[in-house]
Amino acid sequence: MSLAQHLPALQVVLPLISAPLAVLLRRGAVAFAIVTAAAWTAFAIAIALWLQVAADGAISYHIGNWQPPWGIEYRIDRLNSFVLVLVSGIAAVVLPYSRASVEREIPRESHYLFYAMLGLCFTGLLGITITGDAFNLFVFLEISSLSTYVLIALGRDRRALTASYQYLIMGSIGATFIVIAIGLLYLMTGTLNLADMATKLAAIKSTRPVLAALAFFTVGVSLKAAIFPLHQWLPNAYTYAPSAVTALVAATATKVTLYALIRFYFTIFGESMVFKSLPLPEIMLVLSLFAMLVANFVAIFQTNLKRLFAYSSVGQIGYITLGLSFDSVHGLAASIMHLVNHGIAKGGIFLLIGAIVATLTTRQGMPPAPTFDRLAGLAKQMPLTCFGIVIGGFSLIGVPGTAGFITKWHLILAAIEKDQWWLVGAILISSLLAVTYVWRFVEVAYFRAPPAGSAPRGEATYALLIPAYVLIAATIWFGIDTSFTVDTALDAAQLLMHNSR
Amino acid sequence: MSNDLVLRVIGRLLIPFILLFALYVQFHGDFGPGGGFQAGVIIAAGLIFFALTHGVDTARKVVPDWLVETMLASGVLIYAGVGLAGLLFGGNYLDYFVLDHNPVHGQHRGIFWVEVGVATTVSGVMLKIYYMFASRSGSED
Amino acid sequence: MFGHFSYIITVFLMVAGLFIIIARGNLIKKLVGLSIFQTSVYLLYIVPGKLVGGTAPIISPQYTVYSNPLPHVLILTAIVVGVATLALGLALAVRIREAYGTIEEDEILARDHVVVAASHEEPV
Numbered sequence: 001m002s003l004a005q006h007l008p009a010l011q012v013v014l015p016l017i018s019a020p021l022a023v024l025l026r027r028g029a030v031a032f033a034i035v036t037a038a039a040w041t042a043f044a045i046a047i048a049l050w051l052q053v054a055a056d057g058a059i060s061y062h063i064g065n066w067q068p069p070w071g072i073e074y075r076i077d078r079l080n081s082f083v084l085v086l087v088s089g090i091a092a093v094v095l096p097y098s099r100a101s102v103e104r105e106i107p108r109e110s111h112y113l114f115y116a117m118l119g120l121c122f123t124g125l126l127g128i129t130i131t132g133d134a135f136n137l138f139v140f141l142e143i144s145s146l147s148t149y150v151l152i153a154l155g156r157d158r159r160a161l162t163a164s165y166q167y168l169i170m171g172s173i174g175a176t177f178i179v180i181a182i183g184l185l186y187l188m189t190g191t192l193n194l195a196d197m198a199t200k201l202a203a204i205k206s207t208r209p210v211l212a213a214l215a216f217f218t219v220g221v222s223l224k225a226a227i228f229p230l231h232q233w234l235p236n237a238y239t240y241a242p243s244a245v246t247a248l249v250a251a252t253a254t255k256v257t258l259y260a261l262i263r264f265y266f267t268i269f270g271e272s273m274v275f276k277s278l279p280l281p282e283i284m285l286v287l288s289l290f291a292m293l294v295a296n297f298v299a300i301f302q303t304n305l306k307r308l309f310a311y312s313s314v315g316q317i318g319y320i321t322l323g324l325s326f327d328s329v330h331g332l333a334a335s336i337m338h339l340v341n342h343g344i345a346k347g348g349i350f351l352l353i354g355a356i357v358a359t360l361t362t363r364q365g366m367p368p369a370p371t372f373d374r375l376a377g378l379a380k381q382m383p384l385t386c387f388g389i390v391i392g393g394f395s396l397i398g399v400p401g402t403a404g405f406i407t408k409w410h411l412i413l414a415a416i417e418k419d420q421w422w423l424v425g426a427i428l429i430s431s432l433l434a435v436t437y438v439w440r441f442v443e444v445a446y447f448r449a450p451p452a453g454s455a456p457r458g459e460a461t462y463a464l465l466i467p468a469y470v471l472i473a474a475t476i477w478f479g480i481d482t483s484f485t486v487d488t489a490l491d492a493a494q495l496l497m498h499n500s501r
Numbered sequence: 502m503s504n505d506l507v508l509r510v511i512g513r514l515l516i517p518f519i520l521l522f523a524l525y526v527q528f529h530g531d532f533g534p535g536g537g538f539q540a541g542v543i544i545a546a547g548l549i550f551f552a553l554t555h556g557v558d559t560a561r562k563v564v565p566d567w568l569v570e571t572m573l574a575s576g577v578l579i580y581a582g583v584g585l586a587g588l589l590f591g592g593n594y595l596d597y598f599v600l601d602h603n604p605v606h607g608q609h610r611g612i613f614w615v616e617v618g619v620a621t622t623v624s625g626v627m628l629k630i631y632y633m634f635a636s637r638s639g640s641e642d
Numbered sequence: 643m644f645g646h647f648s649y650i651i652t653v654f655l656m657v658a659g660l661f662i663i664i665a666r667g668n669l670i671k672k673l674v675g676l677s678i679f680q681t682s683v684y685l686l687y688i689v690p691g692k693l694v695g696g697t698a699p700i701i702s703p704q705y706t707v708y709s710n711p712l713p714h715v716l717i718l719t720a721i722v723v724g725v726a727t728l729a730l731g732l733a734l735a736v737r738i739r740e741a742y743g744t745i746e747e748d749e750i751l752a753r754d755h756v757v758v759a760a761s762h763e764e765p766v
Contacts (some may be wrong), residue, residue: 009584009594017581017686020574064587064595092665135716149730158741162750166732169663169672172727176680179720180656186713538718575662617759637736 004048008061009076009237011045011084012127014038019119028111033121034097035246040441042126043092046084053081054488058142060132063282069193075132077323078492079336083129083259086340090251090347090471091122097467098244100103104361105242107156114154116240121147121248134182134192137260138175141224144256145171148249152241156366163236170223177220185268198268204277205273214269218261218280225257226320227292231314235379238310239369243354246306251347251485257310262335262496265324271500275327284325289426291318296433302442305353305370308437309346312396315430318344320424323411329493330414334407337489341403341478348471352388355460355468376391377450381457384465386445387473392436399432403478406486439452505554512554519547530616531609537616540566541623548624549631557635571629576622583614648689655682667747669735673728680724687720688715 003010007216018038022031053059053076061074098118106114131137148479152162164249186192188209189200204210221227224318226234234254238246265274292315297312316338323335353370359382361367361376366372379386393406410428415423459465478485523543530536552560587596598604598612655678662675691713699708735745742750 006588009588013584013594018579020577020581023570023574024578026570031546044694062593065593065598091667115649135719139723140720143726144725145732146723149734152733158738159754161734161738161741162754165669165731165738167732168727168734169676172676172731173660173663173679175723176683180686183683186687325622502652534698626726633729633733634736 001453004052006061007045007049007052008059008076008130009063011042011130012074012123012304012374013090014041014045015119015123019116019123022116022119028108028115029110030049031093031115031216032099035115038119039088039095042122043085043088045386046081046088047141048455049076049083050081052487053078056277069191069196072136073132073193073195074130075195076130076157078488078495079262080129080259082336082488082492083256084126084345087122087129087256089221090248091118091344093467093470094244094248094251094347094351097247097342097351097354100461100463101244101358102242104358105156105367108426116249117147117150117154118245120144121151121253125252128256132194133186134194134197136192137177137321138179138182141178141257141260142175143173144253145175145224148245148253150158151245151249152237154245155240155242157240159236160240161458163240167233167237168385170230174220174223174230177216179221179278180426181213181215181217184209184216188213194263194268198270201432202270206277210269210273210417214274214278217264217392221261221264225254225261225317226314227317228287228295228314231291231295231317234314235310236312238350239304239307243350243489244369247350247354250310250350251343254313254317255343255472258317258335258339262324262332266332266496266500271327271497279393281325281327284311284321287487288318288322291315292426292430296430296437299392299437300433302437305356305371305372305375305441306350308440309349309353311422312434312437313346314330315340316346316396317436318430319407319411319427322427323407323414326414326418327489328414328417330417332410332418332496333486334410334494336492337410337485338407340485341395341475344474344478345392345402345404346469346472348475349392349396350451351464351468351471352385352392356382356466358464359460371449372444375441376445376448377445379445379459381449382459384469385460388447388465388468390438390442391472392475393434393441397434397438397481401479403475403485405479406482410486412493512550514579516547518549520544523547527616527620531612537619540616541620541625541628542627544620544624545627545631548628552631552635557632561632564628566632568623569632572621572625573627573629574616576620576625579618579621583611583618587611607636611620644664648685652682652685652689655679655685667740669745670732670749673731673735676731677724677728680720684717684720687717 015035015038021034025031025034025035042317049059054331058075058077060068062068063072063074065071095118102111102114121144124140124142124147128137128144131140149164149168152167153161155163182192185197185201188199188204188207191197191200201210219230222230238250241249265271268289295311295314295318297361299308299315302308320335320338320342323331323333323338326330356370356378357367358369391402395402398408408431411427412424415421415427523540526535526543527537527540530540534571543590548564551563581610584595587594587599590596592599595611597608600610601607657673659677661681662678663672664671666675693709696707696709697705699711711736713736721724738750739745742753744750744753
């Protein structure tokens with residue numbers, strides 16, 4: 001008996017404990033230290049689990065020593081160990097950053113609540129990823145969603161309240177759809193354990209309740225993951241949330257829900273039911289194309305930098321669903337690696353935008369919205385920040401040498417494998433749209449004169465820049481050394497397709 | 502409403518029994534219907550009844566905000582602590598079997614403490630929600 | 643027909659709840675709709691757990707048929723989630739009322755547009 005075999009439980013429990021401790025101790029600085037320590041420990045645990053799974057195969061942990069399918073099982077395989085590393089890694093970077101950013105954006109007396117909520121949100125996201133129990137997944141989903149609503153409402157603009165409310169309504173409808181799907185599956189199989197459910201579903205695959213469950217689950221997840229056209233909550237939520245929250249949510253929340261979609265499609269319903277007997281791949285393909293083209297197109301016309309990149313997120317989620325719609329190992333692998341490749345790039349960009357906002361904020365003043373008229377000529381004053389955003393933008397475009405290129409390369413390979421040459425064209429067009437919106441930022445920040453009468457601003461503080469540059473450096477790293485992302489994703493995809501019926 | 506004498510007197514008479522009943526529901530929860538969630542709600546209901554008859558400000562003196570927040574957080578900690586105790590005694594997380602030499606007693610002990618945690622948090626949350634809304638009603642209009 | 647009675651009620655509540663969320667502009671009414679919508683799920687889970695002639699699942703030599711307790715546990719959790727969502731939604735509605743002076747969706751949008759026009763902020 002060693003501590004190592006309890007890592008799956010500790011992965012979720014340590015962040016969970018950090019949240020009430022933060023509330024109990026009430027001091028902003030202490031709460032920050034506790035939640036940050038929990039996030040870093042969780043990151044270390046996630047890496048340890050990833051190594052363990054890579055070496056010895058899937059881990060199953062029985063909560064309360066009740067054997068599955070009766071007890072709750074935590075099950076970690078190649079796919080979710082990869083997502084765990086993403087979620088805990090992003091949290092480990094965002095938390096140190098949040099100290100300097102929250103200082104300027106959130107009233108001092110609610111700092112400890114902010115960190116407690118961040119801890120809870122992070123617990124929920126890790127829980128969704130790690131659990132092997134359908135209802136447990138719903139509970140963690142709601143833990144993370146509810147804390148996200150609170151975090152978004154902490155934004156200083158009053159529109160943060162309406163954005164949070166809108167997200168609450170849409171998110172709760174999505175969660176209820178998911179719980180209806182789980183209920184129907186439970187009625188049909190009498191079990192909540194995902195692996196057990198998969199075995200029992202094999203015999204009753206095409207019955208109507210199971211098909212209804214599939215439909216409810218798909219729509220519910222589409223709402224939560226902001227899959228086009230159910231993304232209306234996303235631009236407002238990302239725009240008005242505090243910067244650190246935007247970065248955390250943009251980089252992890254939608255990705256984790258997409259992970260749940262992949263898990264249910266391939267492990268539970270089975271690839272043959274979802275993709276062979278229903279027109280789902282065609283629908284998904286069309287919606288993905290709309291997301292890639294329309295959302296990226298809308299992004300071009302935004303005047304608020306945060307909103308611009310929020311629309312770009314909708315487009316990037318389109319790439320992930322596009323990979324799924326191919327129903328092939330390569331397509332699925334492209335989706336899985338894009339979870340991380342997009343997560344780090346978008347996380348880095350939002351952290352840097354937060355650095356701009358924090359630097360433009362005067363003491364005790366309202367944080368200004370990062371609109372283009374305020375950003376004119378900013379590259380002279382904040383060269384490092386602007387350069388980082390451009391590098392992150394390169395990854396969104398898919399410039400070779402960045403992580404985004406790796407995903408696009410595999411997406412194109414998957415399209416060619418299916419003889420869908422026209423899709424290569426569609427991917428290139430959406431990349432051109434991405435070039436356009438990144439260029440808008442470059443044009444404003446590098447080539448426009450600063451607005452007359454504006455006070456000269458210095459570079460952002462290192463407390464803000466270093467965490468952001470860790471993520472930007474990771475985008476470059478994963479664009480060059482792909483052994484972590486591509487190998488894990490291909491491995492996970494092969495396992496999923498192979499085990500899927 | 503807080504000036505109504507009849508309500509105040511009856512409230513004072515009833516509240517001890519409400520709290521006692523909450524304890525009954527709490528401790529009976531291992532073997533019958535009941536448990537921490539229901540008990541927590543009943544405790545909160547008793548205290549909210551007190552706040553209704555005596556005014557929120559008086560209730561805030563009896564159960565101050567910091568206490569409510571402490572309850573809210575410490576319940577979760579009790580729950581997580583029971584889980585970690587399972588680890589310390591050599592079992593899995595939330596493993597009650599190892600909490601006592603006799604596994605059935607271990608289950609009993611584990612469930613008891615988890616229910617204590619649940620009752621603490623639930624009553625804390627209910628009071629927090631009530632305070633949150635009640636304290637806003639006066640400031641507006 | 644009668645065997646599916648509970649499902650008919652479930653579906654009715656579900657659709658009624660969703661309709662209120664979509665059709666009403668008042669933030670509180672939307673939350674009422676959301677609650678009705680969530681209630682339908684409680685029914686969906688609970689009803690099949692009951693066996694005709696089954697008793698509470700406390701083992702006793704007198705009984706052989708027990709109802710399934712698991713749906714109740716699950717729904718207790720779902721109710722807690724529902725309460726939390728409702729409380730948060732109402733709290734947001736209160737804050738929105740304080741910030742905008744209204745809880746009608748179209749008026750909120752209109753007020754944001756007035757601010758936009760005045761300060762050349764980006765449109766919502």
